[in-house]
Amino acid sequence: MRPFRYERATDPDGAVALLSRSxxxxxxxxxxxxxxxxxxxxxxxxxxxxxxxxxxGVIEELPDGGVHIGAGVSNSDLAAEPLIRERYPVVAQAVLNGASTQLRNVATVGGNLLQRTRCLYFQDITTACNKRQPGSGCSAIDGHNRDLAILGTSPDCIATQPSDLAVALAAVDATVQTVGPDGSRGIPLTELHRLPGSEPQHDNVLAHGELITAVDLPPLALAARSRYRKIRDRASYAFALVSVAAAIDVADGQVRDVRIALGGVAHKPWRARRAEDLLRGGPATEDRLRRAAEAELAEAQPQSDNAFKIPLARNAIVRTVLDLVETGR
Structure with missing residues (x-):
């Protein structure tokens, strides 16, 4: 590990000022x-x-019925919070599906959203990686790519974003609050992360020195009927091959509203808006769910070793939403 200096900030503006020094x-x-x-x-x-x-590090109810989550809240505290478990179970489930208890006790909400890819070539400085060293190439495209992206990829990068929490927050229309050199702003979670394009070194839209201070969840009634499903190689401490965060409002067998987001398939949490649009206003049947999932995945571009993710993601969408329809939770 290289030498570095260490300082503590006591407020967001002070943290931003310190970071601007280098x-x-x-x-x-x-x-x-x-x-x-x-x-x-x-x-x-x-x-x-x-x-x-x-x-x-505080979680509190907002006047409109939403929930304000401080960026310093630990993942463990977020998953245990009654407001989250009751109103946004998909969020609590996503957190509990990530890492180990010890890591969740230390990891923060803000930091969780900014995790970098677990692509093995990004983590190995002896290999070419455009995300780590722009212009060097992407070793994963012709290498070991079983775990990597099938949606929104580019010739420069096929990495995935690893956060479970980010996928759940994308499904419930969360907003990320930040403070930076140019002031404060709110960023929809679905717009926080970037697709790789020709600049895969940029994981997100944050400017240098911009600090996540909180995440706000809207008063979304259908989020109480939500679920997170994570498919991985082993039962614990593994990143998703495919994950699904879903919430649905069904009345008399008809889908009044639905939210679906995917993890493990793209450089960012993938909001399945095409599938959502196809499902709204129609019957909540298995056949219709399957057709909506297939439409969402129609533009997938798998690599040599990860084409299996297409049927895996399709089946995960169908099973997750169908479970919500059949059980009501």
Missing amino acids: PQAAFLGGGTNLVDLMKLDVARPDLLIDIRGAVS
């Missing part, structure tokens, strides 16, 4: 991803700014 500085929350990347020599910050005392 283009190589980084915010440190729980450190569960950043420190690993520093050990691998993938991340090389010269200054770490500890923001655990600068952002809120």
Whole structure:
């Protein structure tokens, strides 16, 4: 690990001011991803700014019935919070499907959303990776790509975004609140992460020095009928091959509203808007769910080793939504 300086911030503006001192500085929350990347020599910050005392660790109800989640809330506290478990069970389930208890106790909500890809070529500095070193090439395209993206890829990158929480938040229309050099703003979770395009080194739309301070969940009634399903190689401590976050409002067998997001298939949480549009206003049948899922995945571009993700994602969408329709939860 390379030498670095360490400072603590006590408020968001102070954290942003500290980070602006160096283009190589980084915010440190729980450190569960950043420190690993520093050990691998993938991340090389010269200054770490500890923001655990600068952002809120509180979850509170908003006046409109939504929920405000401080960026410093631990993943464990988020999953255990009654407001989340009752109104947004998909969020609690997604958190509990990620990492281990020990990591969830340390990891923060803000940091979880900014995890970097687990593509093995990104983590191996001896290989070519456009995300790590722009212009060097993408070793994964002709290499081991079983775990990587099938949607929204580019010739420069086929990496996936690994956060389980981000997928659930994309499904419930969450908004990320930030403070940066140019002030504060709210970013829809579905717009926080980027597709790789020709600049895969940029995971998200945050400017240098922009700090996530909170995540706001809207008062979304159908979120109470929601579920997260994660398909992985082993039962615990594994990243998703495919995951599905879904919420649905069904009355008299008809889909009045629905939200679906996919993980493990793209450079960002993939909001399945085409499938949602096809399902609204019609019967909640297995055949209709299957056709909607197939339409969502019609533009998938799998690599040599991950074409299996297309039927896997299709079946996961169908089973997850059908379970909600049949059980009501």
